[in-house]
Amino acid sequence: MEYKFSDKVSGLQASAIREILKFTSDPDVISFAAGNPAPEAFPKEQIAEISAELLRDDPILALQYNVTEGYTPLRDFLKNWLKDKNCFHPEFDDLIITSGGQQANELSCKVLLNEGDTLICESPCFIGSLNAFRSYNVNLVGVEMDEDGINLEKLENAVKTQPNVKILYLIPNFQNPTGRTMSLEKRKAVYELACRYDFIILEDDPYGELRFSGENIPSIKSLDTEGRVIYSSTFSKLISSGFRTGFVSAPAPIIQKIVVCKQVSDVHSNIWAQVVSYRFMSTVDKEAHFNSLRAIYKKKSDLMCSYIDNEFSKKISYVRPEGGLFVWCTLPDNCNMNDFCKKAIQEYKIAVVPGNSFSIDENETSHSFRLNYSTPTDEQIKKGMETLSRMTREILD
Amino acid sequence: MEYKFSDKVSGLQASAIREILKFTSDPDVISFAAGNPAPEAFPKEQIAEISAELLRDDPILALQYNVTEGYTPLRDFLKNWLKDKNCFHPEFDDLIITSGGQQANELSCKVLLNEGDTLICESPCFIGSLNAFRSYNVNLVGVEMDEDGINLEKLENAVKTQPNVKILYLIPNFQNPTGRTMSLEKRKAVYELACRYDFIILEDDPYGELRFSGENIPSIKSLDTEGRVIYSSTFSKLISSGFRTGFVSAPAPIIQKIVVCKQVSDVHSNIWAQVVSYRFMSTVDKEAHFNSLRAIYKKKSDLMCSYIDNEFSKKISYVRPEGGLFVWCTLPDNCNMNDFCKKAIQEYKIAVVPGNSFSIDENETSHSFRLNYSTPTDEQIKKGMETLSRMTREILD
Numbered sequence: 001m002e003y004k005f006s007d008k009v010s011g012l013q014a015s016a017i018r019e020i021l022k023f024t025s026d027p028d029v030i031s032f033a034a035g036n037p038a039p040e041a042f043p044k045e046q047i048a049e050i051s052a053e054l055l056r057d058d059p060i061l062a063l064q065y066n067v068t069e070g071y072t073p074l075r076d077f078l079k080n081w082l083k084d085k086n087c088f089h090p091e092f093d094d095l096i097i098t099s100g101g102q103q104a105n106e107l108s109c110k111v112l113l114n115e116g117d118t119l120i121c122e123s124p125c126f127i128g129s130l131n132a133f134r135s136y137n138v139n140l141v142g143v144e145m146d147e148d149g150i151n152l153e154k155l156e157n158a159v160k161t162q163p164n165v166k167i168l169y170l171i172p173n174f175q176n177p178t179g180r181t182m183s184l185e186k187r188k189a190v191y192e193l194a195c196r197y198d199f200i201i202l203e204d205d206p207y208g209e210l211r212f213s214g215e216n217i218p219s220i221k222s223l224d225t226e227g228r229v230i231y232s233s234t235f236s237k238l239i240s241s242g243f244r245t246g247f248v249s250a251p252a253p254i255i256q257k258i259v260v261c262k263q264v265s266d267v268h269s270n271i272w273a274q275v276v277s278y279r280f281m282s283t284v285d286k287e288a289h290f291n292s293l294r295a296i297y298k299k300k301s302d303l304m305c306s307y308i309d310n311e312f313s314k315k316i317s318y319v320r321p322e323g324g325l326f327v328w329c330t331l332p333d334n335c336n337m338n339d340f341c342k343k344a345i346q347e348y349k350i351a352v353v354p355g356n357s358f359s360i361d362e363n364e365t366s367h368s369f370r371l372n373y374s375t376p377t378d379e380q381i382k383k384g385m386e387t388l389s390r391m392t393r394e395i396l397d
Numbered sequence: 398m399e400y401k402f403s404d405k406v407s408g409l410q411a412s413a414i415r416e417i418l419k420f421t422s423d424p425d426v427i428s429f430a431a432g433n434p435a436p437e438a439f440p441k442e443q444i445a446e447i448s449a450e451l452l453r454d455d456p457i458l459a460l461q462y463n464v465t466e467g468y469t470p471l472r473d474f475l476k477n478w479l480k481d482k483n484c485f486h487p488e489f490d491d492l493i494i495t496s497g498g499q500q501a502n503e504l505s506c507k508v509l510l511n512e513g514d515t516l517i518c519e520s521p522c523f524i525g526s527l528n529a530f531r532s533y534n535v536n537l538v539g540v541e542m543d544e545d546g547i548n549l550e551k552l553e554n555a556v557k558t559q560p561n562v563k564i565l566y567l568i569p570n571f572q573n574p575t576g577r578t579m580s581l582e583k584r585k586a587v588y589e590l591a592c593r594y595d596f597i598i599l600e601d602d603p604y605g606e607l608r609f610s611g612e613n614i615p616s617i618k619s620l621d622t623e624g625r626v627i628y629s630s631t632f633s634k635l636i637s638s639g640f641r642t643g644f645v646s647a648p649a650p651i652i653q654k655i656v657v658c659k660q661v662s663d664v665h666s667n668i669w670a671q672v673v674s675y676r677f678m679s680t681v682d683k684e685a686h687f688n689s690l691r692a693i694y695k696k697k698s699d700l701m702c703s704y705i706d707n708e709f710s711k712k713i714s715y716v717r718p719e720g721g722l723f724v725w726c727t728l729p730d731n732c733n734m735n736d737f738c739k740k741a742i743q744e745y746k747i748a749v750v751p752g753n754s755f756s757i758d759e760n761e762t763s764h765s766f767r768l769n770y771s772t773p774t775d776e777q778i779k780k781g782m783e784t785l786s787r788m789t790r791e792i793l794d
Contacts, residue, residue: 001595001623001624001625003648003650004509004563005508005509006510006511007511008507008511009658012657014657014660037461039457039461042456042460044456044457047452047460048453051448051452052445052448052452055444060441062639063637063638063639063640064637064638065633065638065639066639099496099641099662099666099667102662103662111403111406112401112402112403114405128660128661131660132661132662134661226398227398240459240460241460241461241462242461242668243460243667243669244666254400257402259411261409261532264409264499264503264531265503266497266500266503266641266663267641269496269641270640270670271639272639272670273667273669
């Protein structure tokens with residue numbers, strides 16, 4: 001029979017990165033295309049211990065249905081922790097556990113936007129979020145970024161000219177894919193715009209704790225006095241990605257709607273992972289744990305950037321990350337980025353992600369590509385970056 | 398600030414059962430309102446063992462990101478298992494792991510229906526599914542049931558008169574809430590209607606393996622020659638509800654779209670639970686395990702039904718279940734069901750679910766209420782059913 005799909009999803013494609021990752025099953029390919037945490041960043045011994053104790057002493061808690069809002073002790077822990085970081089305002093916020101950070105984006109969009117309403121985001125932007133928004137057939141508008149985050153003039157222009165602007169989606173810390181961090185000044189200006197033009201800010205912060213250089217910058221949520229910021233984060237990069245345990249702090253009426261939508265989406269998130277996350281976070285020395293993660297990523301980032309600094313063709317510019325997982329490289333204008341990326345995988349066996357994968361319109365011209373340093377081993381970084389460096393010199397110099 | 402929600406969700410309420418369950422935190426209340434598996438039905442020792450081995454020998458598999466489609470060995474196992482049950486047709490079907498059976502319903506609806514398109518279901522119907530469909534603003538049409546399942550004449554009439562009928566949603570085995578099972582004859586007739594009028598059947602089968610009396614009836618999926626049946630099931634009642642591990646067997650083009658939508662919803666389901674489920678299902682004596690579950694639920698069902706048979710007012714009729722978790726009781730016409738249920742919780746401290754919670758239109762008159770025997774202990778069933786029996790006699794006789 002012939003299948004007719006809904007208008008929402010009929011044009012939706014699997015992430016372009018998935019297509020690239022298919023090449024990476026070739027054992028000769030070194031991949032800088034993924035975005036997985038470093039395996040050594042997972043506290044595996046502690047998780048095994050906590051899990052064994054849980055399944056021995058309290059198995060039914062880990063195996064039975066639980067409430068949609070999430071495991072109560074974990075929620076209480078997160079409320080306090082986020083309150084200390086000014087990301088939870090007890091006067092008006094509530095909190096829900098989600099199935100990863102991804103679900104926070106998807107449900108925020110479902111709860112707030114009708115088809116055709118406008119959602120503004122940074123361009124380029126995280127592809128998983130773009131596709132979540134696309135799956136609700138919203139008017140997706142990308143606004144260019146400066147070095148310190150989204151361009152304010154262009155943002156205000158979009159807000160003024162686009163229909164029903166409801167959400168501005170931002171990754172202020174170590175943005176995926178650009179690695180850029182939004183300045184405090186810009187965060188304040190963006191929040192003021194939200195108040196002036198009455199829209200919601202969806203602040204996605206999966207990498208905030210992974211700052212390995214520079215100074216922490218207050219979240220946009222910390223500036224929120226009117227209850228117009230949805231703040232989401234996840235344990236994917238802090239404990240385990242496979243857990244699928246994220247969380248959202250937002251004004252109570254929004255959380256209430258997200259709860260109803262989550263209930264019909266998956267009832268609740270895997271409860272074993274929620275309990276293990278709670279017991280880990282509430283017993284571990286958090287700063288020591290985060291410091292060990294920061295050290296892992298700093299070392300890998302430094303290693304990768306040392307090749308860009310010393311071995312790459314000087315015609316390539318890049319954003320040196322202060323945290324997170326990615327390096328954003330830009331080719332000179334006369335170099336075709338798509339050809340470059342194709343050649344990298346086919347001839348040099350190096351997988352990188354073409355910049356236009358992160359564009360709102362994939363046909364847009366991009367001169368950039370994304371490198372990831374968290375997934376490959378140090379050996380793979382060395383070998384792969386040596387090859388990629390040689391390639392940049394052969395092609396550009 | 399004033400929050401404006403999307404049209405899809407602005408009218409959406411949390412499940413009415415949740416409201417009832419709030420009363421059940423009162424330790425004096427005996428609840429027959431839930432739908433949790435019996436705690437003794439979870440194979441907790443085996444899960445603890447498998448988990449310990451997994452986290453010791455292969456921790457990164459359990460903690461790292463995985464693919465959206467689900468853990469490959471589990472998918473392969475399920476394809477074979479469902480093929481043996483004629484619920485997977487290798488010629489045209491594919492399979493995806495979902496976050497519980499709930500996600501299968503939600504994503505099927507998202508993938509196939511535009512706002513205003515029609516989804517037909519049995520009335521009464523599982524409230525979680527109803528709310529999932531409501532959350533996409535579809536035209537939800539309930540069709541009355543006979544003893545052997547949905548009324549065919551009324552179904553055909555709905556198909557002919559409603560706009561854009563895309564999906565017929567059914568729980569053919571031990572339906573929630575009525576406990577009714579659809580006859581083979583009716584399954585065939587329903588499938589023929591689907592072919593004649595070109596719609597998709599969404600066959601939800603969470604309880605199929607929990608048949609403790611009578612004969613198995615082939616699934617509608619087993620009759621599918623044209624590729625128009627989406628079959629979904631879950632490990633929630635077979636291994637653990639907290640896992641949130643379900644699965645969908647459906648024509649490959651539909652699975653492909655569900656994969657894209659699941660990717661933007663939660664990337665993938667908790668991978669630890671998928672690996673543990675795979676190792677459990679592929680090593681355990683499945684029939685022995687299912688037989689032990691059937692024995693648990695037969696005993697509980699028999700216990701509850703013995704009170705209805707012997708102690709209830711004779712003015713109450715009921716559907717004796719051959720499997721699943723629920724008993725559907727019907728009051729005489731002159732008795733107000735909502736008053737009855739309110740009195741049960743407030744005066745007699747017994748929680749049951751009012752039948753209209755499962756109606757497409759909650760203002761519809763219903764004379765039925767749902768009892769659950771899987772969650773309470775045998776002692777609670779005895780004590781609660783004694784009280785409820787007394788109440789029925791006091792009120793009705």
